[in-house]
Amino acid sequence: MTLFQSNLYMTVSAVIQTEDLVVVVDPAWLPHEVEEIRNYTYTILNGRPLYILFTHSDYDHIIGYKAFPEAIANASEALKTKSEEGKVAVVEQIKAFDDEYYIIRGYEIAFPVVDVCAAKDGDAFVLGSTRLVFYPAPGHNDDGMFTVIEPLGLLIAGDYFSNVEFPYIYFDSALYERSILKLDDIIARHDIRLLITGHGDSTDQRAEMKRRQSDSLEYIRAMRSYILAGDQIRIDGLIANCRFPRNMRKFHKNNQLLIQKELESRLGKDDGTML
Template sequence: MDVISMIIWKDHYTTIFRSALYETTSTVISTDDCVIVVDPNWLPQEIADIKRYVDIIRKDRPLYLLFTHSDYDHIIGYRAFPDAKVIASGAFGRKPLTEKKQIIEEIHTFDDEYYISRDYSIEYPKVDIVIDGDGTTVDMGQTKLTFYQAPGHNNDGLFTVIEPIGLFISGDYFSDIEFPYIYYSGYEYEKTILKLNEILSQFDIQLLVTGHGNPTKDSSEIKKRQQESLHYIYQMREYISAKNEKGITDLIKNCRFPRNMKKFHHHNRLLIEKELEN
């Protein structure tokens, strides 16, 4: 695979790679102070191309891996960067051993299914810089990272704002290709995406990078994605309460990949039904 074919965005600081699978992004941020790689994924050659790019641009700067959350597709490239320090949420690092083993098993299952071999070991990331709370900051010279906990999609998500470049790394939120995939909590998902209001009021966001799909510089597009996610959740609750089957089905009638996405939609329904029952 040609590394250039993977790149969907490049400016002075930020290079965004996108996998052939699920339009999953891996982002490389390069400042005077450091190089940060976000969620290196998916296929071995894709990860090798990202690593080759990092090796070319890194020089003598420290290297960090930033994991937005622990879904197996987002941590699959961890050990391809053995000398990097890992940044992730406290919930990510404190995940019970049984859950860590399950995530690693998901990687092995994927690789076995498609006869994939990798030239690095498959391990759950060891977190060097643990992020707890909202508004926590880490300074790397003139590069400043501000973090917000982002549960909902799963229980250990993390939003990151990088200054002074105005970069917002949102993980699996605010995608232009996926409706909310809610694995953990609809109520927490709602609270998480409402944190965007605080972020936009406090920071001059120049670029949003989401875990799947396309980045955007347009503030109105960022808000539109937030409102679409809120609408999905609110309507799902309303249609479930009203037993409106057509309404539930029609919520994803315009999604691009319905044969696959309908299973995530169905899972959302079951989860939200349980929340409403409780």
């Protein structure tokens, strides 16, 4: 296994090899970074089949898709069945990013066409002695997926369990909680030796995996509590120690707005009124 960390957002891509196959995970960001991943991959491929694994469809995680045109694509069923409007919107984000920074890529920009997908927890793809076991993980966005690669004991977590980001919630906070609680079941079912997150540092320490899970749960539950109490000072204090505050404040504010809407919707249903 080789990990590549981009200069942008500490984004992590991975190239994983077993006796049976090579898997490229979320190749990103800048053209020279994607090219480095591509060159390394083809250096070690040695006739094995090539797979590309997408943890979710955020544009930074699919941006290198067409640099591996012959790769067999793996993702969640939700990513595969994303609406055409949704796919176009993600591709437009890539093009807008490249336009903003005058970036020229040597490959086509496109939304992944998925060949192998997972619809439910425990769905698996097996080739020889290699097993990829999938766990759909919505919440951060609507089409996230955890993947366990056996027999290596790798847990590919996407944009969960980061040590540099608090939860970035673009879709649903309750689903986010359910997804990260799956860590307990995954650890019970598999011999997890390394957790690879989409941004930040990987960890091989079980206690650190659980700490990251606990920190994420505490953030979401505290946010709900402080919103209900109308306590903006304590809401702001939730990210008092974050490493990149000038950028992260906007994600924190967006979390607040999303969870506030969820609470308003829930309270409206509870008392029969529309809020």
